[in-house]
Amino acid sequence: MTPSILSSALLMALTAAGCTSDKGPTPDADSGADTSAPSDSETFVEAVSATVHPEVSTLLQVRWTQRTESDAVWIEYSFEEDIWLSSPEVARAVGEHEAVLLGLPSDTEVTFRFSAELDGESVTSESWLGTTGALPERLPLPTLTISEPALLSPQPWVLIAVSPDDGFGEGTWWILLLDRSGRVVWYRETPDRLSTNWPAAAQDGTHIIFDEIPFGGVGTTAEGAVRRLTLDMRLDETYTVPAFWAVQESSGGRILYDGGDSTTDTWALTELQPDGTHAEIWDCNAWMDGRSTEPYACMPNNISWNPETNSALWSMWAINTIVEIDLASGEVIRQLGDLEGSWAFDPPESRFELQHYPNYTPDGTLLVSCHVPEEPGEQRAREYRLDDASETLTEIWSYGEGVSRYASYMGEASRFEEGNTLIGYGPGLAVREVTPAGEVAWEVEWAEGLLAHATLLAELYPLNQGWTDR
Numbered sequence: 001m002t003p004s005i006l007s008s009a010l011l012m013a014l015t016a017a018g019c020t021s022d023k024g025p026t027p028d029a030d031s032g033a034d035t036s037a038p039s040d041s042e043t044f045v046e047a048v049s050a051t052v053h054p055e056v057s058t059l060l061q062v063r064w065t066q067r068t069e070s071d072a073v074w075i076e077y078s079f080e081e082d083i084w085l086s087s088p089e090v091a092r093a094v095g096e097h098e099a100v101l102l103g104l105p106s107d108t109e110v111t112f113r114f115s116a117e118l119d120g121e122s123v124t125s126e127s128w129l130g131t132t133g134a135l136p137e138r139l140p141l142p143t144l145t146i147s148e149p150a151l152l153s154p155q156p157w158v159l160i161a162v163s164p165d166d167g168f169g170e171g172t173w174w175i176l177l178l179d180r181s182g183r184v185v186w187y188r189e190t191p192d193r194l195s196t197n198w199p200a201a202a203q204d205g206t207h208i209i210f211d212e213i214p215f216g217g218v219g220t221t222a223e224g225a226v227r228r229l230t231l232d233m234r235l236d237e238t239y240t241v242p243a244f245w246a247v248q249e250s251s252g253g254r255i256l257y258d259g260g261d262s263t264t265d266t267w268a269l270t271e272l273q274p275d276g277t278h279a280e281i282w283d284c285n286a287w288m289d290g291r292s293t294e295p296y297a298c299m300p301n302n303i304s305w306n307p308e309t310n311s312a313l314w315s316m317w318a319i320n321t322i323v324e325i326d327l328a329s330g331e332v333i334r335q336l337g338d339l340e341g342s343w344a345f346d347p348p349e350s351r352f353e354l355q356h357y358p359n360y361t362p363d364g365t366l367l368v369s370c371h372v373p374e375e376p377g378e379q380r381a382r383e384y385r386l387d388d389a390s391e392t393l394t395e396i397w398s399y400g401e402g403v404s405r406y407a408s409y410m411g412e413a414s415r416f417e418e419g420n421t422l423i424g425y426g427p428g429l430a431v432r433e434v435t436p437a438g439e440v441a442w443e444v445e446w447a448e449g450l451l452a453h454a455t456l457l458a459e460l461y462p463l464n465q466g467w468t469d470r
Helices: 284-288
Strands: 045-052 060-066 070-080 083-086 090-092 095-101 109-118 121-131 143-147 157-163 174-179 184-189 208-212 224-229 236-241 247-249 255-257 268-272 278-283 300-306 311-316 321-326 332-337 344-346 353-360 366-371 379-387 392-399 411-415 421-425 430-434 440-445 450-457
Touching: 045 109, 045 121, 060 070, 060 109, 070 095, 236 255, 247 300, 255 300, 268 284, 278 284, 300 353, 311 353, 353 411, 366 411, 366 421, 379 411, 379 421, 411 450, 421 450, 430 450
Parallel strands: 344 392
Antiparallel strands: 045 060, 060 095, 070 083, 070 090, 070 109, 109 121, 143 440, 157 174, 157 450, 174 184, 208 224, 224 236, 247 255, 255 268, 268 278, 300 311, 311 321, 321 332, 353 366, 366 379, 379 392, 411 421, 421 430, 430 440
């Protein structure tokens, strides 16, 4: 049967008996030569070709004619010695077919072959070659600065938004997929005058979802959009949302956004529902009345959905405060930070300032990237245990003391099932993975620009599937 799609940070290999068959020379799919396999009892494909995807040069589109019907056909492919990747098993009828090879670096020769289950027997075709294209010259390339394979989380890929400029106003943004060698294996450029800050796998895992928002600073009035995209662009859907900054998907394809208007300083947690209607869940200005007169007190820099409780964290950077909102009732169920009426910190010196990307870990603790009050230039990732009875945040872990990396804004921290934490440094131009003991397992950096949200991905092919419930 097919090798499993790799989900190891080391791409632990599916090693087959050689990269070419024993039937003769390997045809080159890009040479223009006849790429039909020899005709014999094990040949089940013919007219094979591999071409570079027209929009993403790191994708190879493989086309072939299936000579024999099969309930399971897959493509095994390799670009590094003794390491093989695999496309998913798919039933194939007799006729013409195509598939895309994912996870490939640019300008790389790739060996690929077909495998199938025919009459209860596993068969493998001869091998072919294809070559990926060059990356766009203007694409912002990272540098791998630290890699400790024994410490890595097992996810092989990192999805991140990067701007080679200042990221705002007339800046340009890119969504990049990196492998753990720091190589770009997929990309998409955001149109000029739009920013992309929240790329992520969709909640159903069948595509990616991201924002395109005209962020020119306070006073921007143009509407933004949320995009849904498969890696090969077959699914490409756009939804208009009047968001200023914060966007995140919740259950059933719903989209939470800040419903913000910076020209009037009004903010409301709002939901774009599957039927296309927009529903206000919580009016921040009404809630804030009498609590703070700070300009832009309600303006969020993040919305984070908690599927366990169907609630959302709304992070208000200007007043160092986070509220958690029940999405069913629209009520504030937790208030954390500096604003009067917030929970206590234990110890008191563990309070946060200019927090960004608060989110719940797999263990139900709260993780926040923040500045340290009264200590300029100091950033921390702080993890808290929540006690609803005493309304106390107790710090149980932190990272950043003695670390020279610093995010003056847009820092973030995310915890993964295996226990490691991914930390982003925004204008500090680095993303690093650290262990619970504070060891640096992995880091990439850029020479200039700005970084937004980053996340680890275990698999790529599910993100090329597209909606399954429609």
